[in-house]
Amino acid sequence: GVVFDCGVRQNKPPDDPLAALLDRVRVRLRDLTDGEPASYIPELSRADPDLFGLSLCALDGQVYSCGDCDVPFTVQSVSKPFVFALALADRGLEDVLARVGAEPSGEGFSSIRLEPGTGRPPNPMVNAGAIVTSSLVAGASAEERFTRILAGLSAFAGRDLTVDGAVFASERSTGDRNRALAYLMHNAGSLTGDVEEQLATYFRQCSVLVTCDDLAVMHATLAGGGTNPLTGERVVAPRNAQHVLAVMATCGMYDASGQWMLRVGLPAKSGVSGGIGVALPGQFGIGVFSPPLDEKGNSVRAIAACHLLSEQFGLHLM
Ligand code: DON
Numbered sequence: 001g002v003v004f005d006c007g008v009r010q011n012k013p014p015d016d017p018l019a020a021l022l023d024r025v026r027v028r029l030r031d032l033t034d035g036e037p038a039s040y041i042p043e044l045s046r047a048d049p050d051l052f053g054l055s056l057c058a059l060d061g062q063v064y065s066c067g068d069c070d071v072p073f074t075v076q077s078v079s080k081p082f083v084f085a086l087a088l089a090d091r092g093l094e095d096v097l098a099r100v101g102a103e104p105s106g107e108g109f110s111s112i113r114l115e116p117g118t119g120r121p122p123n124p125m126v127n128a129g130a131i132v133t134s135s136l137v138a139g140a141s142a143e144e145r146f147t148r149i150l151a152g153l154s155a156f157a158g159r160d161l162t163v164d165g166a167v168f169a170s171e172r173s174t175g176d177r178n179r180a181l182a183y184l185m186h187n188a189g190s191l192t193g194d195v196e197e198q199l200a201t202y203f204r205q206c207s208v209l210v211t212c213d214d215l216a217v218m219h220a221t222l223a224g225g226g227t228n229p230l231t232g233e234r235v236v237a238p239r240n241a242q243h244v245l246a247v248m249a250t251c252g253m254y255d256a257s258g259q260w261m262l263r264v265g266l267p268a269k270s271g272v273s274g275g276i277g278v279a280l281p282g283q284f285g286i287g288v289f290s291p292p293l294d295e296k297g298n299s300v301r302a303i304a305a306c307h308l309l310s311e312q313f314g315l316h317l318m
Pocket of ligand 1: 171
């Protein structure tokens, strides 16, 4: 089993060469000071721009990390592939695809484009699609659905996660674009149920606190076919994990997904807190955290770190 003390993972080998190697990447990119922390949610704009952590979780359950790998931040859009996985597990692929597409939007994360006719959002990685997938997770009420989502994210991370109440309140009070998207989808029939309740579930999901280490473990769970390498728990079926990785590969970095696949060549997901999670199927998961973002809403240092790691170690899948 895994032992935790104050949120710090205890299963790290001390002075490991792999952790030292990650640290070299971190030190090399520490002085890259481009970008700004997200400002559209007041709570996020207060993030320390110097924070920078790098973690890798291998499928044998070892976690190698350096820098600010234990600092909590809200998971934001990095939750989207995991909640998509839960929706797939609960509903099956065809039912989920009836409500949300699997095509890259070519637009930013808050793209307002819905499929003509069906009103389906383009994919589960943009906000509109994620609002739909969190409404598709099993549960008779919004409360039950969120309980399932929090338990599911925790199972992916291998420890009990909690919600940052201040960020949740901040998201909910400033989330008019998401609100508008949700009402458009409700009108088109792709989002059903009580719109405000579905939105609250989505905002709460984005406000779940994780660390860089958690991102590595969560992505290692996807890389390992849905089984958490730390706890041994089968969180979703291999087929579900495979489908999630496929959609991450084409849509995970929003309108930077093509460039990302070209240069890094691995399925990944970014979030506006500055986290990026990456999976190398059958091998490991990587978590990177650094709050300053580029104009597409992806972490500048995290992208640079992934470019370096992919190039130096030949991780590109193609
Ligand atoms: O929907 C939102 O506005 C945020 N709570 C999550 C968006 C997000 O992380 C987009 N990613 N880069």
